[in-house]
Amino acid sequence: MTKPSSALLDVRDLRVQVGERTILHSVSLQAEPGSLSVLMGANGSGKSTLGMALAGHPHYRVLGGQALLEGQDLLALPAHERARAGLFVSLQAPPDIPGVKNNLFLRTALNAVRAARGEEPLDAFDFIASAKAAARDLSLPEALLGRPVNEGFSGGERKRNELLQLALLRPRVALLDEIDSGLDVDGVRAVVALIGRLRAQGTAILVVSHYLHMIEQLAPDAVLRLDQGCIAETGGLELARGIARTGFARAAEPALEA
Template identity: 80%
Template sequence: MTPSTPLLQVRDLRVDVGERTVLRSVHLDVAAGSLVVLMGANGSGKSTLGMALAGHPAYRVASGQALLGGTDLLGLSTHERARQGLFVSFQAPPDVPGVKNNLFIRTALNAQRQAQGQAPQDAFDFLADARESAKRLGLPESLLGRPVNEGFSGGERKRNELLQLALLRPRLALLDEIDSGLDVDGVRAVLALVQHLRAQGTAFIVVSHYLQLIEQLQPDAVLRLDQGCIAQSGGLELAREIARSGFGPKATAPSTAPTAAAHTVEA
């Protein structure tokens, strides 16, 4: 991959869920360190894109291509995609009973480090990093030793997703309505973490309809998904237009050509 090649390249991606085609033809380029906001009406396929890239078995890729750093994601299992540096958050993070939170994240981190030829992080150093990150994110330290998300409030579940993001430091993160359920301090934590990771080269695709958050994220591009395709691409003005008028009929037909690539953000 040359410096000018986008980190993520999606070409003509079609995804079926059951008998329904949700994504018809998605073309998308995302550069390292850039941030793309994805908007669209309910059922337009925003979450489907993330689940398909992650390899969820219920989301069947019928055709197309998705490359991360030049590696074909679609030919890899879910855990191999994660080891390539892909992170996808959940709208509603599930419980993982019986698995301690700190062990869960450390195991994921060391699997990723192993794939990159790095030595594993020992428990002492990991716990120090986890405590520091949890404090910055407003997540009680006591939750590190509890089963993943078990008994967590909605906001704590989202902050726990942020904790995983902070410690794993992925190459590409798709955040699906990460602000949902968060209070003002939680939203500030999102903004600070995204800004920090972008400076280190992490690229983001953020699904959100919260205009204030979108404006503060300062995205490189705003995309509107409609009828399984990228129908519009633009900047903050597109997000503001959607906030004003909603997702009613548009004059612009869904595009099946590649959207404008998000530009690279220099560290």
């Protein structure tokens, strides 16, 4: 009998296919409350596939394995129920949603999550006050709250808008796919500060990044290197520093501990 796990997120032998190609061959990992893991890997190694499969994207077909969120079978849930259960997955390239106001999108998502937690919904007045405060913390112009989601946003504004979603939703588990992409120095500082606050509240976080300076600031509990759809190495900051020095095109080395 498989021993039950106390982890918020427990992924075991996950195998995922996209089209006719198997991308994840066997990925197992755990994320404890308040933990931070960094996922690194060459292009095509499966980092984004992991996030999309956990989120329930229909183009990512799970061939086998298991993913539990607080003991609940995540893979059995439709995508919106995974979000309501406390999973947040950011995108490398957040899309536009024409015709849908940003503040309406955010309030609807937040109240759906609050309902799943047994909390009362926020009215428009209380929501906009909290949204504006969170936007100021992230240096996101308040005017963008009233515009269609990501329409006409710069790359950095799209990423800050995802950070705004993260700050308001306060998920149980967050997988952030290159959240630093397109951000300036102040934006990276905002990422580090927000992740620190969420960890203190018990959110388990997995960050996909190759930006060593940010990784060092985040001080992760673990660094995982994905290679050909498997976790090939597990270590600490020294593993991230070694990858930054030599790249991924190198002979396999023993896992390095911080």
